[in-house]
Amino acid sequence: MRINKYLVFTIITLCSFFAKAQENKGRGIQLPTDNEFKEIFKIQSNYVQGGQKIYNLTSSVYGDANAPTFDLRDINGLTSVKDQGSCGSCWAFSAVATIESSNLLINKKYLDLSEQSLVNCVADSQGCEGGWYDHAYSWLLLNNKDVALEDEIPYKNSDLSCSLYEGNSNVKIANYNFLIGNPSIEEIKNALVRHGALAVALYSNNTQFSNYKGGVIKALNSAPDHAVTIVGWDDTQEAWLIKNSWGTAWGINGFGWVGYNTTGITAFSWVDVTRNDVIEESELEPKSDLDLVEIDFVHVLGSLQVHQELYVKIDDDLVKIFGMNKKEIKYHNKVYVSKGKHEFEIITKSIIKKDNKKSMIFGISLGKINVTEDVSYKLVYKSRVNESNVFKLSLEADDIKIGE
Template sequence: MSKTFRPKPGTKPARKLSRPKGKPARASSKKAKALATTYSTREKKAPRRAKKDLKQLRKDIAKKQYSFEVSYTDAMARPVGELAGLSLPAKPLRDAAKQNSRARKATQGRDLMVRSLSRTLTKPKRMAEKDKGGLPGGLGAPVGSSSNSDTPASVGNNFADICSPSAEAFTWQSELGAIRNQGACGSCWAFAAVSTIEASNAIVNGGRSDLSEQHALSCSDGGTCYGGWYTPIYDWLSGGKDGLETEAAVPYKGSASSCQNGGSTPYEVEAWGWVDPYKVQPGVEDIKASICKYGALTSAVAATPAFIAYSGGTFDERSSAQVNHAVTLVGWDDSRNAWLMRNSWGSNWGESGYMWIDYGSNSIGAYSTWALVESDAKANSNTDEGPKVLSHAERNLRVTNETGKKVELAVQWYTKRDGKWQWLPGAPGSSKSAGYSLANGQSLNLDDPTHEPFMLQAKKVRLWATASGQSWEHWKTRDLDLAPAAYEATEMDVFELRLLPGGKDSAGGGEPDQDPSDLFDAAYDLFGAGKYAEAKAEFAAWKAQNPTSPDVPYALYFMGVAEHQLDNYWDSLLYFAEFADHHSDHDWLPYVYYWAGSSYVGLGDCGYAVQLYEAVAYSDLGSSQEWIKAAKDTIDWLGKDDGKVCKSWD
C-alpha cells in the first residue's frame, strides 16, 4: 500500500439521481375465457357439498369485496392434509442468522444481481454509440473488433428482462416448466423447494430442468407425505455429497418410499439462506430484492378453504390462520399489489396452477428462503450463455501517442504459436519487426499481421519509436512484460502504453527509477486536487509498471472516477469493467458499481444505471449505509426525471 493513500469511499453525490413503471404480466382475455369455461363445466359435475361450499364462499367474497373468484378446483376434491403438508419446526429461525452468514461466505456476495451486472460491466470493450460512428470516444479500435465497426453493441440483457426491485412487475415464470401435482401426498414442502432449485438452475446455468420431487421426498429427511419442512432439502444438497436426480431418473410416486438414490449429480446447492433471518414475515421490498438476487423463493402460506377453491383474480383474503402450506414465489405485480405464486396442485387450480396473491394475504412470504445451485461446471447437461472465466498468460497491447508528433513504431512480441513460445516477426535484434504509424493523440490497438485473430497478443514485447528529432529506445533491448504472471478473466486484458515527450513512456522507459509508492502517492495527490486528467495519466503509468501489485484495484477505481469526472463516460466504464472482471470479491466493488451507474446516467442509459444502483442498495456486497442511501436516493431521483437526463431505459 502507498504511504499516503488509505482506502476510503469517495464523496456522496450532491444531487439525487426508479425506473419508469414496467408493463405487468397479464393473461390474455382468450386464455381467461377458456379457463372460466373449464371451471364452469367442472362445477356442473361437482358434488352437492362442494357446490354448497362454493355458494357460501361467494357470499363471503361479495360481502368483504374481495378481488378473486372461486370455482370447483381439483384441490377441493382432496382433504386438506393431502394438500397442505407443511410442518413447522419448533423454532424455524433458530439458526437462520448463522445460516445466512455461511451463505455469504459460500457465495462471496456473488448473487444473481451481481452476476448479471458483471456480465453487463465486462462488455464495454465492445460498446459503441450509434451517434459516434460506432466507437466510444478515445478508445481506438475495440479489442476483438474491426476498426470500421459501426454496430452498436449489446450490453447485458434487455433491461425489461432483468429483475429489478424497483420494477412494477417481474416474473421468473418462463424459467420453470409445467405445473406439477403432488397428488394425495402432503409433499408441498418438497415441490416448493424443488421449484426453487429448478428456477435457480435455469437462471444460473440456462435451460429448463425437470427435477425429482420424489428424490427429495424420499432422501432429504425433510418429512413424509404427512408433512415436512423444506430447508433440510437444501442442507442435503449442499456440500457436494448429494445432488438432486431428474424426474426421469426418479419419477414421482406420491409416497415416501425408502431412499434408493444417492451421490453427486449436476444439481447441487451452492448456498441457501433466509430472506430475513430475524423476521417470520419479511418486508415486501426484501422479498423483491431476494427474488432479483437469487431467483424464485420457497415460502409458507395459510391455505384456507377460499385458497383451495381459488380460480382467478387477485387473492386478497386476510386470514389469521397458521401457515400450513409451502409454495414458490416467482414474481410480483405492483398494479395488483400481489405476488405471482406457483402451486403444486396441478393446472386445474387457480390460473393454470398459479395464483396472484396480495402482498398482505394469508401470511404469504412467511419463512421465505432462497437457494442457488452450483454453476454449470458441474451441471454438464446445461449451457451457460454468460462469459467464461479463463486463465490468460498474454495481453493485447494498445499504444497512445502523446508526444506531440507523429511517430513510427516498431514492435516484436513473444507469444505462444503452434504450442511453442517464440518471438515474432523475428528474434530481438533482428531486422524483422512490425511497423505502425501513429498520429499525435491517436490510440491504437496493435494488430498481428502474422496471425489471426488479428489482435496482437503477447507475454512480452520489444518496441521502439522514432519521430523527427526524437526516439524511444528504452524497450528496444529490454523486455517489456505485458503479463508477468497468469491471470483469470472473461476476456484478454489490454496493456496500455503511452509514448511521452522526451523519449519517455508510461511504463518507465526513459525515466529514472522511481519508488512505486511515490508514483502512486503522486497520482493520488493529483486526484485529490481535482486534477483528473493528470491523475489518470499517473495512475496509468503506475499500473503499467506494477501490473501485479495488490493496489491495482484502487488504481482502476481512481482512473475510472477520473474519466467520469472528465465526462469520458465510455472510458470510465472500461476501467470499472476491468475492476469487476478481475476483482469481483474486492470490498470496493459497491463503489465501482455506484460510479459505473453514474457513468450510465451521464450517457442517458438509465436502465443500466438503476441496475447498478440496485446492486449497491440490495446485493450482498458489503455496501455502507451511506452508499446504500445514496444509491436509493439516486434511483428515486431518476424515477422523477422528465427526459432531461434519461434518454433510454432499455
C-alpha cells in the same frame, strides 16, 4: 332451446370430481420449532461465515426491483407447474421449484428435478406428513451429490425408503438463505430478481385459495399450512404472483395472485445453484479484434475444493463469471480488454469439503493493471482478512502444469 340433460349431468359430474380432487390436494407445512430455526440458521451461517456480503456483491440481477411488474416466465426463469397429489409434500415441491428456477437463470438449463428424492431422504422433514423447504436446502447443501432428475427418482405421491443415487443433473446447491423477520415488499422483490423463485409459506385452508380461479386472494392472515413459490409481482394489483403445486386445474393454469401482506404469507427463502463449467465453444468468446489483448485467469481446483466461481470485473463495464467443478483440469477463464491501464475487481467463491463437512471460502483482489500483450495469471489464496473465511487473492505468473 332444448337442454341436453346428459350434457348437463356430465358437466355437473366433472365439476364435482374436480372440486373433490381439489379438496384432496396435499398441503404439508410443518413450521420448525425455535430450536430447529436456530439449527437451520447455524448451518447456513457456519457454511458461508463472514462472506455473505461478498457473496451478495457477485449476485447477478435478472430484473428491475423497482419495476411495477415482474414475471419470471417472461425471462425464461421458471419451470412448469407440477401436482403433488394428496401427499403433504408441498415443502419438497416448493424447494425443487426454486432450485429449477435458479438453474434456469444461472446455467440456462431446463431440468425436471425430483421431489420424491427429498420426500424420501430429508430426515428433518416427515415426507408426506409434511416438512420444511429450508430442511431440504440444508440436506442438499451438506450432500455432495447432484439433485436427482425426475426420471431417476420419479414422483410416487407416497413415502418411500431413501436410496443413494448417482445424479446426472449437474445441479448442486451453492448457497441458500432466508429473509429474516418480517421483510418489506422491497426486500422480497430484491431477493426475487437476484435469486429467482422464492419458497414461501401461506394459509391455504380457506375457500378463496382452495376455489381460486382468478383475481387476487386476500384471505385473513392465519397460521401457514402450505408452501408455494413467489415468481413475480404486480404493484397495480398489490399482489404476488405465485406458482402452486396442485396441478394446472388450480387457479390460472396453476398460478395465482396473493395480496401483499395477506393470507399469512411468510418465511421467504432463496437458493442458488452452482455455476456449470463452460460447455459450448461459443461461450468461450475467442478474440476477434486484433486491438484487444487477452487476460487469462487460470486455476486448478485444490484438494479440498469441489467448486469455484470466479467473478471478474474490469473498469465497471465488463463483468464475467466463470464456474469450475472438475479436478485435474486447468481452467482458462479469459477476458478481452483494450491495451493499456485498467482497474479490476476479482472475487472467488469456493466450496470446500473437509471431513464430510462443506463450507465456503472467498478470495478478493482489487487493483490496477497495465496490459500491452496477452497475459496469463494464476489465482493464489494468500492471507486471511481479519481471521475470517475471506482471503486476499494474488495474481501471479502462470506456472500451472497438469499431469507432471
